[in-house]
Amino acid sequence: MHVELIKNIFSVGYVDWNVRDFHSYETTRGATYNAYLIKDQKTALIDTVKAPFAKDLLENIGSVIDPAKVDYVVCNHAEPDHAGALAQVLKALPNAALVCNAKCDATLSRFFDTSGWKKEIVETGDQISLGKRTLQFIGTPMVHWPESMFTYVPEDKLLFSMDAFGQHYSTSQKFDDEVSLETAVFEAKTYYANIITPYGRNVSLTMEKVKYLDIKIIAPSHGIVWRTHTQKIIDLYSNWVVCRAQPKVLVLYDSMWGSTEKMAQTILEGASVPGIEAHLIHVRRSSLTQIATEVLDAAAIVCGSSTLNRGLMPAMGSVLTYLRGLRPMNKIGFAFGSYGWSKGGIEEVERYLKETGWDILHEPIMTQYSPAPDVLEECKEAGKKLAERVLGA
Amino acid sequence: MKKYVCDVCGWEYDPEKGDPDNGIKPGTAFEDLPDDYICPECGAGKESFSVV
Numbered sequence: 482m483h484v485e486l487i488k489n490i491f492s493v494g495y496v497d498w499n500v501r502d503f504h505s506y507e508t509t510r511g512a513t514y515n516a517y518l519i520k521d522q523k524t525a526l527i528d529t530v531k532a533p534f535a536k537d538l539l540e541n542i543g544s545v546i547d548p549a550k551v552d553y554v555v556c557n558h559a560e561p562d563h564a565g566a567l568a569q570v571l572k573a574l575p576n577a578a579l580v581c582n583a584k585c586d587a588t589l590s591r592f593f594d595t596s597g598w599k600k601e602i603v604e605t606g607d608q609i610s611l612g613k614r615t616l617q618f619i620g621t622p623m624v625h626w627p628e629s630m631f632t633y634v635p636e637d638k639l640l641f642s643m644d645a646f647g648q649h650y651s652t653s654q655k656f657d658d659e660v661s662l663e664t665a666v667f668e669a670k671t672y673y674a675n676i677i678t679p680y681g682r683n684v685s686l687t688m689e690k691v692k693y694l695d696i697k698i699i700a701p702s703h704g705i706v707w708r709t710h711t712q713k714i715i716d717l718y719s720n721w722v723v724c725r726a727q728p729k730v731l732v733l734y735d736s737m738w739g740s741t742e743k744m745a746q747t748i749l750e751g752a753s754v755p756g757i758e759a760h761l762i763h764v765r766r767s768s769l770t771q772i773a774t775e776v777l778d779a780a781a782i783v784c785g786s787s788t789l790n791r792g793l794m795p796a797m798g799s800v801l802t803y804l805r806g807l808r809p810m811n812k813i814g815f816a817f818g819s820y821g822w823s824k825g826g827i828e829e830v831e832r833y834l835k836e837t838g839w840d841i842l843h844e845p846i847m848t849q850y851s852p853a854p855d856v857l858e859e860c861k862e863a864g865k866k867l868a869e870r871v872l873g874a
Numbered sequence: 875m876k877k878y879v880c881d882v883c884g885w886e887y888d889p890e891k892g893d894p895d896n897g898i899k900p901g902t903a904f905e906d907l908p909d910d911y912i913c914p915e916c917g918a919g920k921e922s923f924s925v926v
Contacts, residue, residue, distance in 0.1 A: 682885075
């Protein structure tokens with residue numbers, strides 16, 4: 482099956498309705514691996530799919546054109562969800578040359594034996610004429626891997642943006658104006674928060690680089706194509722690259738016997754003032770994916786853990802390890818929690834927050850076994866001060 | 875002292891500024907960085923850098 486998106490440009494990728502775990506990313510709405518076929522005097526395939534769906538991709542291509550007539554296979558990104566099917570695809574398209582940059586070639590050669598492949602190595606500024614349409618290549622290092630690249634078609638003002646602007650969102654529809662915009666934006670935000678956040682600086686540099694391009698349509702390698710709300714998603718990205726904060730406070734916690742939970746609830750109570758959106762999140766009842774998405778545009782994140790075996794609770798360790806890798810910037814917070822006969826957990830939480838690069842507002846709030854009224858008063862006051870700081874910022 | 879750029883992500887090491895967040899004082903030449911120095915932006919090793 483294929484869908485003609487614009488005259489002679491076809492969507493031939495795969496809709497993975499049932500995937501729910503994408504290397505720890507909880508894909509509640511499934512995912513798509515988009516591939517696009519441009520039919521012209523020369524025909525080009527833009528990206529492929531995950532290896533198990535190579536057959537589906539080839540069937541889709543075959544429903545548009547004789548596979549022997551495909552001249553180019555452009556690889557914008559070497560990650561296996563887009564390049565995994567390359568070996569099978571190139572074998573089935575006997576006359577096609579792989580088009581990619583030198584870094585991509587080097588990366589692909591770690592995944593495949595590429596020695597028999599026909600290749601055309603391109604770099605930023607190079608272009609290939611297909612006839613009526615042109616493919617222009619723009620290197621976009623670390624958006625999202627070192628070899629990442631955009632392919633631009635000036636005749637349609639169309640940008641094949643690889644992972645950038647993507648969403649894990651399986652639908653039968655192909656365009657932003659055919660689905661709920663709220664859902665598409667939510668999934669784009671979730672995708673950004675969980676995949677792109679560490680590369681904000683490189684996304685900014687790339688957006689500067691492509692500013693001179695007239696972009697009407699953005700066709701990412703996951704999810705729907707932006708054609709009506711293109712400027713909206715570009716504007717949202719310019720907020721996300723700096724993790725621009727809403728007046729939002731998150732209280733993340735895990736608790737053994739309710740002491741840390743009581744402290745968390747009291748901090749939340751203190752922070753719940755007009756103008757502040759405050760959330761209480763038990764880390765064992767929420768996914769890493771949801772937490773990272775909430776963190777992206779939060780101003781303050783406080784993290785609490787009971788002390789277990791002289792360390793922090795394992796689920797909190799998992800959340801903080803994940804966030805430390807994502808490095809969302811411009812956040813403030815502090816650590817809190819409880820301990821019994823030995824300390825350790827709360828200090829570990831604080832260490833993580835520092836390593837993530839967040840501003841620590843004050844010393845951790847700690848209590849032994851169960852919070853006495855004075856500790857709860859301290860929690861409430863800390864919540865209130867946090868809210869004031871967020872509103873004043 | 876020469877500036878170096880990370881070939882993976884494009885981050886630039888400026889010896890005049892050093893990398894204070896990672897314990898490298900201003901005025902440290904790239905050649906004098908420890909062997910296990912990594913790019914603060916993407917984590918690539920010292921061998922991934924080249925002279926600007």
